[in-house]
Amino acid sequence: MNRLRVLLHDVEPALAELLDEWLAELGTEPLRSCSSVPDGRCHLVITAVHYPRQTDALALRQLAAAHVAPVLVLSPTFFAAIECHGPVAEALGVAGVLPQPVGREALQAAVRRLLKLPAVAVGDPS
Numbered sequence: 001m002n003r004l005r006v007l008l009h010d011v012e013p014a015l016a017e018l019l020d021e022w023l024a025e026l027g028t029e030p031l032r033s034c035s036s037v038p039d040g041r042c043h044l045v046i047t048a049v050h051y052p053r054q055t056d057a058l059a060l061r062q063l064a065a066a067h068v069a070p071v072l073v074l075s076p077t078f079f080a081a082i083e084c085h086g087p088v089a090e091a092l093g094v095a096g097v098l099p100q101p102v103g104r105e106a107l108q109a110a111v112r113r114l115l116k117l118p119a120v121a122v123g124d125p126s
Helices: 013-025 057-067 087-092 104-115
Strands: 005-009 029-031 044-048 071-075 096-099
Touching: 005 013, 013 029, 013 104, 044 057, 044 104, 057 071, 057 087, 071 104, 087 096, 096 104
Parallel strands: 005 029, 005 044, 044 071, 071 096
Antiparallel strands: none
């Protein structure tokens, strides 16, 4: 069975290692590059952006188009109260935004939603 592939784009190595673990718990395949994949397709792109309001939203849209996948942006400048799939994500032209540092539960919930994975039952350790 082919696992859903998640590209970690411009993510610092220490964070990428942590995301590898959390994404693997969901049954996805975390990648640093889609070039090694036969069809070159990723199902989700996670990128870290230090100053998203200064980043050209067009560049983020192009990232999504290049991979034909939704983009989830992590940034230390997002407040914890910002809705992942709300107006900030819309303004940036991405599928979701999360503050950095990001917690395991928040990251996994966003990935589940974007990849349309089943929700976790209450009390399930994953």
